[in-house]
Amino acid sequence: MLTALGRTLLLALLGLFFACIIGLFFGMLSVLKNRACNIISQVFVDVIRGVPMIVLAFFIYFGVPYLFNTIIGGFNITLTALQAGTACLALNCGAYMSEIIRAGIQSVDKGQMEAARSLGLSYGKAMKKVVLPQAIRTMIPSIINQFIITLKDTSILSVIGFPELVNTAKNVQANTFMAFQTWAIVGVMYLIVITILSRSAKLLERRLNVGR
Amino acid sequence: MLDANGVVNKIHVENLKKNFGSLEVLKDISLDIREGEVVVVIGPSGSGKSTLLRCFNRLEEATAGKIVVDGIDITDRKVNINKVRENIGMVFQHFNLFNNMNILDNMTLAPTQLNKCSKDEAVAKAKAMLERVGLIDKADSYPSQLSGGQKQRVAIARALCMEPDIMLFDEPTSALDPEMVGEVLKVMKDLTQGGMTMVIVTHEMGFAREVADRVIFMDGGYIVEQGTPEEVLLNPKEARTIDFLDKVL
Numbered sequence: 001m002l003t004a005l006g007r008t009l010l011l012a013l014l015g016l017f018f019a020c021i022i023g024l025f026f027g028m029l030s031v032l033k034n035r036a037c038n039i040i041s042q043v044f045v046d047v048i049r050g051v052p053m054i055v056l057a058f059f060i061y062f063g064v065p066y067l068f069n070t071i072i073g074g075f076n077i078t079l080t081a082l083q084a085g086t087a088c089l090a091l092n093c094g095a096y097m098s099e100i101i102r103a104g105i106q107s108v109d110k111g112q113m114e115a116a117r118s119l120g121l122s123y124g125k126a127m128k129k130v131v132l133p134q135a136i137r138t139m140i141p142s143i144i145n146q147f148i149i150t151l152k153d154t155s156i157l158s159v160i161g162f163p164e165l166v167n168t169a170k171n172v173q174a175n176t177f178m179a180f181q182t183w184a185i186v187g188v189m190y191l192i193v194i195t196i197l198s199r200s201a202k203l204l205e206r207r208l209n210v211g212r
Numbered sequence: 213m214l215d216a217n218g219v220v221n222k223i224h225v226e227n228l229k230k231n232f233g234s235l236e237v238l239k240d241i242s243l244d245i246r247e248g249e250v251v252v253v254i255g256p257s258g259s260g261k262s263t264l265l266r267c268f269n270r271l272e273e274a275t276a277g278k279i280v281v282d283g284i285d286i287t288d289r290k291v292n293i294n295k296v297r298e299n300i301g302m303v304f305q306h307f308n309l310f311n312n313m314n315i316l317d318n319m320t321l322a323p324t325q326l327n328k329c330s331k332d333e334a335v336a337k338a339k340a341m342l343e344r345v346g347l348i349d350k351a352d353s354y355p356s357q358l359s360g361g362q363k364q365r366v367a368i369a370r371a372l373c374m375e376p377d378i379m380l381f382d383e384p385t386s387a388l389d390p391e392m393v394g395e396v397l398k399v400m401k402d403l404t405q406g407g408m409t410m411v412i413v414t415h416e417m418g419f420a421r422e423v424a425d426r427v428i429f430m431d432g433g434y435i436v437e438q439g440t441p442e443e444v445l446l447n448p449k450e451a452r453t454i455d456f457l458d459k460v461l
Contacts (some may be wrong), residue, residue, distance in 0.1 A: 027366035115308035115367075118269055119322035119374055129321060133312040 004168035005189050011082065011164055012151045016090025019150065022090055023097025030102040042099060048095035053156050056086045060134060061160040074146035088157065093150040098147060104139035105131060137208050144201035148194050220247040221280075222409045223268060228277035230263055237263045239433035241277070244356040247377075248407045252254040252420040252441075255430035256456055261413045264430070265380050269293075269300045282377065298326060301371030307363040308320055309355035309370070315342070316351045319370045328374065345399050351436055359445065362390030367401050372403075379403065381412040417461060429453045 011168070030041035061084035068075035080089075108131050116126035159168035166184055173182045223245040230238035237260045245251055250290040253261045267279060274287050285428050286296055310318050319338035324331050342348045345365040355363055364384055371379060381400065385393045404410060404423045414420060420427055420441060427444040429437045429452075437450045448454045 043302045109306075109308070111304055111306050111308035113308060114271055115302070115304060116310070116322075117294075118271060118297055118300070118302040119371070120326055122294055125325055129325065130310050130312065137312075160298055 001165070001168060001172065001185065001189075004163060004165045005030040005193075007162070008154050009193070011085050011089065011154045011157065013161065014082075014086040014094060015038065015154070016147055018090035019093035019097050022094030023101055026094065026098035026131065027101025027105070030098065031105045039134045041102075045095045045098055048091055053088065053092050053204075054152060054157045054159055056092060057084065057157055057160050060084045060088050060091075066159075077101055080161050083156070084160055085154070087132065089150055089153060090152065093146060096146050096149075097143065100139050101135070104135035104142075107138050108134045140201070140205050144198060147201075148197060151194060151197070184200040214269070215366040221245065222247045222249070222282060223411070224278075224280040225267075226278040226280075228264070228267060228279060229275045230260070230267060231275045232270060233450070237433055238267070238275075242434075243428075243435065245409065245411065248447060249430060250410045250423055250425045251412070252411045252424040252426070253411065253428045253430060254417070254420060254456075255436075260433045261430050262382050265382050265411060265413050268378075268380055269297050269302055271302075291452055298322075298374055299377050299440055301368075301374060301376035303364070303367050303371055303379070303381045303384045305386050307355070307367045307387075309358075309367055311355050314352050314354050315347070315366055316357075318355070318366065319373045319392050320455045323369075324372055326374075334373070338369070338373055341372050342366075344402075345369045346395075359392060360388045361395045364388065364392075364396045368399055368403075378411070381410065381414065383413050383414060383415070385414065395397075412440070415460065417445060417457075424425075429456065431456070433458040 026041040026044050029037040032038070051059075061079060061081065065079055068077045069157075073093045112130050112134065113126055116130045117123070120131070155162050155166040158164060158170070161167065169182050169186045173179050211212070213223055221244045223243070225241055225243040228238055228241040228243075229236070241260075241264060253264065255261050263272055264460075267274055268281065270279075270286050270293050277287070279286050281296055282299060282383075284291055284296055286293060308319065309315075313321065316335065316338055317343065320331065320334040323329055323334040323337070326332070329337070338350060339351065342351055345368065347365055350358060350362065350366070353364075358366065368379075368384075384400070385396050388396065393416070397416065399421075400412070401423055412420075422441075423424070426438060426443045427441050428435055429444055429448070430449070431452050437444055437448060437453045444453065445457065448457055
């Protein structure tokens, strides 16, 4: 069970890592003063938000290889459950992160960007030195919340056979018939990890609020 | 840019138009501002004063017309506007100090990021500027710990750290409590004595009379009347200027 917890955490960490990249990318696209970029970002977010994660998981794990190998032909792609699971989490969490980042950046007063630009700083420098540091403060609670949701969402990926906590627990229950003990332990494990996560988030939040 | 009389024009505006969607904010503005001139722009709200000022450093893009600053046509899209802006300081109604940094970092950010000078030089200059505006004891404070008047004095000092040739003031005292207006105007008045080219949008008529070389009255997207403070503020000729001054004085 502990190795399964480890695999849950590995999956969550990989997913979150790529989600941050995806989220930052699409988040920035949505705040740029460029219609095309805004639309691309909006479509991405709408599509991912509009599809249940379990469907997305099946689509990536079974659908995508089938598309390349059979429909298009000439490929021989097989995704491991970890790869498909990571992609699924990254896309799903990335879309929500993108919205959090967009809202965070837009919550910073426009005057901050204007003042930085009027001093001669480029858009990129103004964003990096002035706007993003302020946006991150307001984003932290939502990002942590999203991390927690993503950590819990790894359990959905038991459907594509990745041996994370829930999938492993199903096997344990089948072998031992100790349903109560098994699921109680699983529940407590999630609870402990998530409590640690949200406590350290509180600490971080307080650190970042210095000088406010 | 030299005009016909051989005078150096810091800012040259030709048939400037600015629309926001279907709303015409600036209709046809032509204007020359000489080096070292202090120009005060007055007018009712919505007359386009702030928009005009913001066109001078391209915070607003001109819809049509030409703006030449220091000989550089900033309406040309190929111009590196960041470089031009290094020479144009701007002070905003709402101060816009960077909330994530202390006062000293606010002032040294642009000079160091743009490699105008070393970190040590930037700090020394920032401290000298803070001394000048009487806020040296606030160097390590954060903007949220300052009063409005103090914030605006820092904002002016921050702009001066870039050693600009031109300073633009967009209603610098409009968001201040009345008792703090004086301290900010005093800093600005000191600046006028140093020969800085200044364009000031304000509702402080007394200040305009005292420091302006020229007063411009704007209404409805046009320059309605301009001249010395005595001409415009004391003996206005246009009906709209008279009407406006009646209401504010």
